[in-house]
Amino acid sequence: MRISLNKYKIFSNAKINIGLNVFQKESDGYHNIDSIMAPIDLSDEMNVTFYSNLGDLRIECSDKNIPTDERNILYKTYKAFFEDKKEKEKIDIILKKNIPSEAGLGGGSSNAAFFLKLLNKHYGNVYNESELQELAMKIGSDVPFFIKNKTARVSGKGNKVEIVENNLKDSIILIKPLDFGVSTKEAYESFDSLKEVKYADFDKIIKNLKEGNRIALESNIENSLEQGILKTDINIKMLKMTLNSVISGKKFFMSGSGSTYYTFVTELERSQIETRLKTFVDNIKIIICKTIN
Incomplete structure (x- = not known):
């Protein structure tokens, strides 16, 4: 026993x-x-x-x-x-x-x-x-x-x-495609084939997080792996194009090697954007969350 x-x-x-x-x-x-x-x-x-x-x-x-x-x-x-x-x-x-x-x-x-x-x-x-x-x-x-x-x-x-200090107050909407994912190996292989890469400015990002300045923050975010995947993975490319067309004026960022995208939303924007995503984007899981510290 x-x-x-x-x-x-x-x-x-x-x-x-x-x-x-x-x-x-x-x-x-x-x-x-x-x-x-x-x-x-x-x-x-x-x-x-x-x-x-x-x-x-x-x-x-x-x-x-x-x-x-x-x-x-x-x-x-x-x-x-x-x-x-x-x-x-x-x-x-x-x-x-x-x-x-x-x-x-x-x-x-x-x-x-x-x-x-x-x-x-x-x-x-x-x-x-x-x-x-x-x-x-x-x-x-x-x-x-x-x-x-x-x-x-x-x-x-x-x-x-x-x-680093993070004073962002915004909620985050995660958008995870249900019918495909991206393996880390695939993401790095795509990156290795890139001719040129745009890099994020982390000194600015750290300053933006400390100030809780989401608008400034969004203009400094880049993801090297996403740049590679967008060139090699048609599913990711279509998802990003769909997100940009369904919700114009919002910025969507890939987390890590993907396949999840996220966007920062205020309390006012949250339900409206969530509704639009549910209505116009197929086969996705939507998760609302916040950063924790």
């Missing part, structure tokens, strides 16, 4: 990229990036049970398209945390997905970071925050950001995370 020791319910939130600069591929095959990432109040739910006996990690997921074996990032996290320990304890995770996958919203990375923080807490804070950041980097490039989980400038290979 198995005796359950501890049960935790944790919520791991998504992020958006407020601008993303990608630089040429390095000799190690990876790209350096520069981005502002902001946590948003859209979360997955994880029910985690720690058992007193030895065993393995078992994952159950509400999204049947997500693998629950060793390919899952939670498994990678489990292995990284117990790397130096000969014996692993049995843990069950029931993961309820609300953050869409292949969406550029960091769902998997967030799951990994929150699970890593929970493991650390459960076992008596074996690692301090900077050690946790290093461990997170081994799991995935967006994972260190979610260890801090505050609006931050993220650079290098994702390993440099500097907190």
